[in-house]
Amino acid sequence: MSDTIAAIATPPGEGGIGIIRLSGPDAQSIALKIFRPARAGRLRSHRVRYGHVIGPNGAVIDEALLTFMAAPHSFTREDVVEISCHGGALPVQLTLEAALAAGARLANPGEFTMRAFLNGRIDLSQAEATLDVIRAQTSAGLAVAQAQLGGWLAREVRAARAALLEPLAYITALIDFPEEGIEPQAVAEPVAQALATVERLLAGADQGMVIRNGARVALVGRPNVGKSSLLNALLRVERAIVTPIPGTTRDTLEETANLAGVPVVLIDTAGMRASDDPVEQIGVERARSALASADLALLVFDAQQPFTAEDAAMLSATAERPTIIVWNKCDDPASAPPPAPEHPRSVAVVACSARYGHGIDHLATTIAATLLGGTLPAMGTTHLVSNPRHRAALRRAVEFLRAAQETLATNAATDLLAADLTGAANALGEITGETVGEDLLDVIFSRFCIGK
Known part of the structure; x- marks a missing residue:
């Protein structure tokens, strides 16, 4: 440099x-x-x-x-x-x-940030958080990125790694100098402490990644159940064309919404039904493709119409996808919606009215909570692992640490324990950049813009 x-x-x-x-x-x-x-x-x-x-x-x-x-x-x-x-x-x-x-x-792309990392101003997790700040799509995503940029993850990871280095040095000394009568040191306790820290970090990783990367949600159902109206209601703008004519939507329409801090790509789809119209057939096929690529399906039914064979077919079409059943057109909030049909992957049932706005906020928070594993994080929660590379490294560290505990429990060979502790320390070091190669650095910083 x-x-x-x-x-x-x-x-x-x-x-x-x-x-x-x-x-x-x-x-x-x-x-x-x-x-x-x-x-x-x-x-x-x-x-x-x-x-x-x-x-x-x-x-x-x-x-x-x-x-x-x-x-x-x-x-x-x-x-x-x-x-x-x-x-x-x-x-x-x-x-x-x-x-x-x-x-x-x-x-080169990211070279300013790489120099900050190589010169010791930030660690690798903070360097990656710099890009997350730039690319944040919601205030929640920005808060998570800013917290990581502030160094909380680096401190947690370094503490867990430091807890392993002393027992690793002790085990290595036992292997290298078996005749020296080395003073016994505790190994099981620091390994358990490091494992508890890593498992705690992993516990919030799925939520953190959804907040950072977002998710895709497909609105599906037979024609004229109000999918496009629901899209507009969730977006708070008139984005999709809405008419009382079945089959108005002929193609997929994608728009991003901020739902309780989660960036969600909402996909409005054509009503799924048998048709001789070649254009509508293409729309139905694209609807199936959108459903296949979605993280979650909103299966929309018309609460003002009898349940039809086309509705029943939609239950089968969404059977392999986590699904929120949405009873739309519940225009009178005092009236109970119809009973929910059986669905193998149903995670929630929501009654709402796209026309009058009843239940739309509840639907939005239900979508966000479902994508985040069932619950919304507590207000102000920012200490979440959100990078897939970090999650993969933490998972490897857990595997090594559990193997180390098994080795300790069975009094297996000392060199096996040393290998497990080394593997865990290296996996944690990959997060902060202490044990990372030039090839990985090149990949990480190539994602940045040239001026950053």
């Missing part, structure tokens, strides 16, 4: 401000080659200077503000310069080109 990198740090397109970021040992000297301050004087750390960006030919590119952050008090722990110019595509691009012509190198 002896070179200095540069990149545009703001999204493409027009905006009030465009930022070009430089990081590395020559960030200040390169900046002074392309920036002419309005007043003479050296750059002071964490102070903003006004001036103009100058191109290689000496012409003014734009007026700008320059902020210099001296190492180690910067995001990367290197000298960092940020030049804020007008947010048009051309001044931003020309400013970047001027920086490159003055000696900077174009940054």
